Amino acid sequence: MKNRWLLNLVMLAVVGGLVAFLYLRPQVKIDAPTEHAVSQLKLADFNAIKVEFPALKATAFEKVDGFWRMTAPYKARADQLSVQRILSIIAATSVEKFSANDLAKYGLNNPELKVQLTSSNGVEEFIFGTHNPVTDEQYLAYKDAVYLIQAGYSEAASVQPIELVDKLPLGPEELKQISGFNFSHLEQWEEIGLNVDLEAGNWTVNTPKAKPTQNELNEWLDFSWKQSPAKSVELYVPDRKTVYPSFELKLKDGKKIRFDKIQESPELLLARPDEGILYHFNNDVGFTMLNPPINLK
Template structure:
């Protein structure tokens, strides 16, 4: 048993030594590169993004004023991480590169997915039967890449919508909760002045630490479970508004409180889904006062 253990150890060291030699040895001039870059494009320069899947409506995104927006099949601020995953294809690299001469061989004669970044076109073909990677054509070459690129581009279109009800540059400086049932009597409103929250209710006894914690832990990190275009029936709804540092006032309609909170951002026409617990917390600040 001891001799077999020694033999195994020697074999292990031998394999490790060979691997280290192959990795560290100088590369000769005629040696093939270990990876091939798909392009030399800069993802930050793109202004338009089209994603096409046969049999489905195309997903269209456009950069407006430096901010990506979803234009089709719905309209709204785009989730920057989701857009970034698609654009990262432009700087991807592959260990395999083939001439784009026999497209049928790669399943690219009828692409399963086409991504257009401005005037640059990337087409997606079949999957490699062993590695599971996918063939992707760009210009005159075909590359083999992980499926994360097609997964990022072919997700449900509404997943491209930003789940934050307020954009990152929309800085909150006040709330008006007077349109909600629980604050109808006190006409509760709050203003942030010189780093402190002022509460309108005369009987309120707010604690600044509690209000700051409520704001930073909830509103500054507020993210919906999902978002979709709103469908309103025209009936009056409970509401509240958020005042921004820019002076703009954003109005939200409360369509439902249980089993989940449904809020519509009126100016964008988008419906946000939140858990019931989150809904109770964000609409009931600890102002030291109850109706």
């Protein structure tokens, strides 16, 4: 029995010594890599963007009334998030910072692309060079330094221009002004000449046969027109020789926006002639857009 107690005391002393060693030993300090901010610029300062490629037309944007519009290679409402991704280069950081004395070493003498950001203070230029084969990061020149940054910044700026067009059929200000729809020229609604109107937050329908509920129409508007972007878009030139079924969306300021229904199945092709854009919607979303829940009895 005495031997067992001695063994327990020895083991307790060993454990206590180990704990004391781990607690009292000097802590090894591991320094984190130093991160270099590429710039100290602010997103809100810029009102124009230009992306230049060696063998392609430049893509350009301009901020109008607080929203970005594409000005080249064609004119269209821009996808706001896509433009923000291009602008995010100003917030890039890098653990590598080199002198800009030898641009050829980093492929910056023949850059992959250039991003020019314009503000009231002038133009800031970011130049993208070759990729590092080990890390797949990319060399970037800004002012008098070269940085090694994530490749996603140049990928955001290299997207095909048509993919940078806003995929919602209505602009941000138009979405706030919706006051109704005139569906009377669509085949399924010609007989009753369907109009649904929104005034002071209340929906009305122009036929006594309809028994709509406010919540259903509010959900329809939010889902179909405010929260369901097209899956893709393309440029559209109206054919004056062809007449398509159409409908009008009404705005509070009295403006009416016409949409042409080019095709309904297997996907909805909806054209907006005034902006020259054709929207591709999945069939289920497209059907809902053109068929508000008015509950005909």
